[in-house]
Amino acid sequence: MSLLKLDQVAKIYPMPGEDVHALRQITLEIDAGECVSIVGSSGSGKTTLLYLLGLLTDPSRGEYRFDGAAVEDLGDRERSALRGREIGFVFQSFHLLPQLSVLDNVRLAARYAGLGEGVGALQARSRKLLEKVGLAHRLQHRPRELSGGEMQRVAIARALLSEPSVILADEPTGNLDDTNGDRVFGLLQELSDDGKTVVIVTHDLALASKTGRMISLKDGEVVDGSLTAA
Amino acid sequence: MGLSLLREAGGNLLLHKGRSFLAALGIIFGVASVICMLSISEVARRDVIGRIERLGLRNIILDSRKPERVRNREKRDSEKSWLANYGLTLRELDLVSDTIGPQGSRPALDALVPMRILFHDVRVGSVASDATIVATTADYPAVMNHSVSRGRFLSDADEAVSAGVCALGATAARELFPLGNPVGQVVEIGSVHFKIVGVMEPHGQTGSSGVLSHPDKTVWIPFETSFVRFGKLQVRRTSGVQEATKVEVNRAVMKVADGVSLRAVASVANNLIDSRHRGGDVVVTVPHTLLREHRKAERIFRWVMASLAAISLLVGGVGIMNIMLANMAERRQEIGLRRALGATRLDIVRLFIAESFVLCLVGSVLGVASGAGLAVLVGQLAQWTVVFEPISFPLGIIVGASTGLLFGTLPAMRAARLDPVLALRVE
Structure with a gap:
């Protein structure tokens, strides 16, 4: 069964004068463990689709089912709980809180995920995740003291803390040089290999071609959803 | 609101120390002004109530006042010598006492104390005092609730023999005898020598004005002695003009016995005085009524104070709200991130309200600290004893913190309603 399933989904932003149709009639299924990329030019609706998959916004029309559950039936509390537990976000501009240390930025994910773990266990797991992304030596540093690649790796560690089944990455390599971009993409691929569902929004077709499936969007519509050679 | 949430809120505020301090300034000033005003009004309240209470709450006071006709004549004939005759007489006091009469088997009045002011200098050798000379009877300390510090007060025996003795108020004693013990010494009043038999305890001001309202700066002599030594007529000479005044009793204080209606006795006294002194040269005052009226005025004053406090806090609260709205706009991406990490709208509301709280x-x-400090400073400058209502401290903190809860709600609701998609967008 599909983990993420969109059926005739549209997203319309009401604007004075004329409404903006960010997504039109999207029908899409993503299975558990798949690694999918979403490509398209600026304004094609990639990020809107990703945030919709991540339960950050509702479809204006159509139906979205997350692991079989109709999202529109969920209230803010259930939806937030699902987002905190089952979905990990990685953003292009990292979104790390400047006042917190690297370790605390990772631990912040537990604040709303309702993990029910003790402080010690949480701390230990956060350290382990930071070790996994190669930042064991940066635990007490502030985000401003890190490079772009390091910040994105902190964001990946944060996304993994609640052990989500889905990782949604919005242009994860967009602000990184090639070396760091490759390293971050490698980490995301490793997660996919570990059985997590990974959805990556990117401009980079070369990078997208390394995912299992590439979904092309144009003017809010899926124009191609074919499997790649990878 | 959990401790960890408050700690997180505190940490967020510390990120922008300057802005947080400026935001808190409105509340600091608001609460400080409330604490300071409460303290000052409490000092004023205690002072006024103290003065009224020292007049005696079971007392009825009859005061001789210079009538309008005499004051007009003073102005008109300022260069002529004249005689003014007004006020209470001893016969009238007897009449008042007889008219009130006994209540059943016991007297309605515990005491009736006459007072007569004498205009003479007081000196000991070359040391002079501008103390007021008051002729009165032995019941004065009991009626005015004024106790003796050293020696004794005037006695009935002094009155009977018109003795040349006197008692000093605490300030008058200090002025005339800065170092030694005045009891047993001699003081010169006008040209007459009086032996000091006692010094009274400090008492504080009684009533609102007039020479009789400063008992600490008073020298008391026996009532009868005043007539024997200084006569019924008092003459003051200024610039060749003689002002002769004939006032037998400047003030009479009746102490009404316990269980006797103060209002009934005051009514009898009022009727009698009204019928005999149509010129308004005798005024009846009932301290108990004054106190009641003052308490009524005090209630109004408290409402005014509460309104001022509310306005101060409203201004402070609006300041907090503006800063929190600016905070919200600046932390848009953080709000989006928290929502992405699983925060509900309620979590965001809680965080922002915790910060303003x-x-x-x-x-x-x-x-509270600066208000108390300010009140102490004002007290030192004005030379009064600072008083704080203990409830004002926790009340100030509770009201101030509640202002945070109240005015933090709107920014918190706005933050919670922010669309996470728009919030996460990088401009």
Whole structure:
């Protein structure tokens, strides 16, 4: 069964004068463990689709089912709980809180995920995740003291803390040089290999071609959803 | 509101120390002004009530006042010598006492104390005092609730023999005898020598004005002695003009016995005085009524104070709200991130309300401290004893912190309603 399933989904932003149709009639299924990329030019609706998959916004029309559950039936509390537990976000501009240390930025994910773990266990797991992304030596540093690649790796560690089944990455390599971009993409691929569902929004077709499936969007519509050679 | 949430809110505020301090300033000033005003009004309240209470709450006071006709004549004939005759007489006091009469088997009045003011200098050798000379009877300390510090007060025996003795108020004693013990010494009043038999305890001001309202700066002599030594007529000479005044009794204080209606006795006294002194040269005062009226005025005053406090806090609260709205706009991406990490709208509301609560709580504590400091400073400058109503401190903190909860709600609701998709967008 599909983990993420969109059926005739549209997203319309009401604007004075004329409404903006960010997504039109999207029908899409993503299975558990798949690694999918979403490509398209600026304004094609990639990020809107990703945030919709991540339960950050509702479809204006159509139906979205997350692991079989109709999202529109969920209230803010259930939806937030699902987002905190089952979905990990990685953003292009990292979104790390400047006042917190690297370790605390990772631990912040537990604040709303309702993990029910003790402080010690949480701390230990956060350290382990930071070790996994190669930042064991940066635990007490502030985000401003890190490079772009390091910040994105902190964001990946944060996304993994609640052990989500889905990782949604919005242009994860967009602000990184090639070396760091490759390293971050490698980490995301490793997660996919570990059985997590990974959805990556990117401009980079070369990078997208390394995912299992590439979904092309144009003017809010899926124009191609074919499997790649990878 | 959990401790960890408050700690997180405090940490967020510390990120922008300057802005947080400026935001809290409104609350600091608001709470400080409330604490300071409460203290000052409490000092004033205690002072006024103390003065009224020292007049005696079971007392009825009859005061001789210079009538309008005499004052007009003073102005008109300022270069001529004249005689003014007004006020209470001893016969009238007897009449008042007889008319009130006994209540059943016991007297309605515990005592009736006459007082007569004498205009003479007081000196000991070359040391002079501008103390007021008051002729009165032995019941004065009991009626006015004024106790003796050293020696004794005037006695009935002094009255019977018109003795040349006197008692000094605490300030008068200090002025005339800065170092030694005045009891047994001799003081010169006008040209007559009086032996000091006692010194009274400090008492504070009684009533609102007039020479009789400063008992600490008074020299008391026996009532009868005043007539024997100084006569019924008092003459003051200024620039060749003689002003002769004939006032037998400047003030009479009746102490009404316990269980006897103060209002009934005051009514009898009023009727009698009204029928005999149509010129308004005798005024009846009932301290108990004054106190009641003062308490009524005090209630109004408290409402005014509460309104001022509310306005101060409203201004402070609006300041907090503006800063929190600016905070919200600046932390848009953080709100989006928290939502992405699983925060509900309620979590965001809680975080922002916690921040304005912590801001106002800290502001209130600082406000209470600075308000108390300001009140002490004002007290030192004005030379009065600072008094704080103990409830004002926790009340100031509770009201200030509640202002944070109240005015933090709108920014918190706005933050929670922010669309996470728009919030996460990088401009």
